[in-house]
Amino acid sequence: ALRATFAPKAVKENQNRNHILQPQASYKVALLGAAGGIGQPLALLIKMSPLVSDLHLYDIANVKGVAADISHCNTPSKVADFTGAAELANCLKGVDVVVIPAGVPRKPGMTRDDLFNINAGIVRDLVSAVADNCPGAFIHIISNPVNSTVPIAAEILKQKGVYDPKKLFGVSTLDVVRANTFVAQRKNLRLIDVDVPVVGGHAGITILPLLSKTKPSASFTDEEIEELTVRIQNAGTEVVEAKAGAGSATLSMAYAAARFVESSLRALDGDADVYECSYVQSDLTDLPFFASRVKIGRKGVEAFIPTDLQGLSEYEQKALEALKPELKASIEKGVAFAQKQT
Ligand code: NAD
Ligand code: LMR
Secondary structure (H helix, E strand, O other): OHHHHHOOHHHHHHHHHHHHHOOOOOEEEEEEOOOOOOHHHHHHHHHOOOOEEEEEEEEOOOHHHHHHHHHOOOOOOEEEEEEOHHHHHHHHOOOOEEEEOOOOOOOOOOOHHHHHHHHHHHHHHHHHHHHHHOOOOEEEEOOOOHHHHHHHHHHHHHHOOOOOHHHEEEOOHHHHHHHHHHHHHHHOOOHHHOEOOEEEOOOHHHEEEOHHHOEOOOOOOHHHHHHHHHHHHOHHHHHHHHHOOOOOOOHHHHHHHHHHHHHHHHHHOOOOOOEEEEEEEOOOOOOOEEEEEEEEEOOEEEEEOHHHHOOOOHHHHHHHHHHHHHHHHHHHHHHHHHHHOO
């Protein structure tokens, strides 16, 4: 059921075939920050996945009740709760995928970078524990500012001698989910068919939807391009303002993160047709980290799609050049923070 919900139609048909041909698999997933606004609905959505055998829920507080609640759902995975740093190692041992939405969210008037001072340390400590306890796991970083927290995670893993760039993912799926929704609405397309790649990073102008690469192909006026691009770039802020101090996107984020988890599990399970946009170490541009469509396989990122950055419209080409200085600075800030820790 989850596959039917998350996958575009063309991909879904293949998945259904694969599903029939392959035995049911069992993967262990750990969710760090599981009692939070994203953590709770995300835990529920992961509990619905038939590919998960064990779901480990970790937080610094309030996770027992979440785990007790979710564990009553009659889906296959076994739920276990872990509270506080002393229980983190046990939470992580033997895990295949670690999802990290731990950290503080924005309030109106803040940028994602304003969260750096608190969230950088949280991601550093959690990734350090991942390096010690499940160094081969796929790591999904949701905590903001993603443009910096992913480079922090990479540096920490390097310091521990276990960095595998193919397995470290910044979760930018929400940008794709939003782009698909807004484009389908604007162009009156069937939502299930629409796929818009979003590249760059995950903050403000670093979020670059490639409307010229929309599938099925659609034509946009200059006004539509400007309006849709700006809306997709500011969609996080749209939610922050609507919540008026009560946090940022949690439900759509949980939906997007669950899609990315499900894609990762399908890739681990041998599905050869898994493509997602993600913010990863990358050679596609002169920046060391960049979000783009990647093919995910059993060992993580298997391939980039260089043609995604070819044949861009003039608007996109300009926006790509314009985002580079900000993204570069965010990456360097993350790297400098992590290197100061040694
Ligand atoms: P929240 O405050 O509701 O929940 C965060 C949870 O993290 C809390 O339960 C808290 O106890 C926990 N936490 C704090 N420190 C921790 C630690 N050291 N170890 C484990 N858990 C810890 O916030 P939220 O709305 O769930 O957002 C979480 C993060 O996700 C924020 O940084 C937010 O900006 C980010 N976010 C990212 C995206 C994206 O697209 N990547 C989208 C939405 C939100
Ligand atoms: C989002 O895009 O919704 C998240 O990055 C949260 C935020 O602060 O906007």
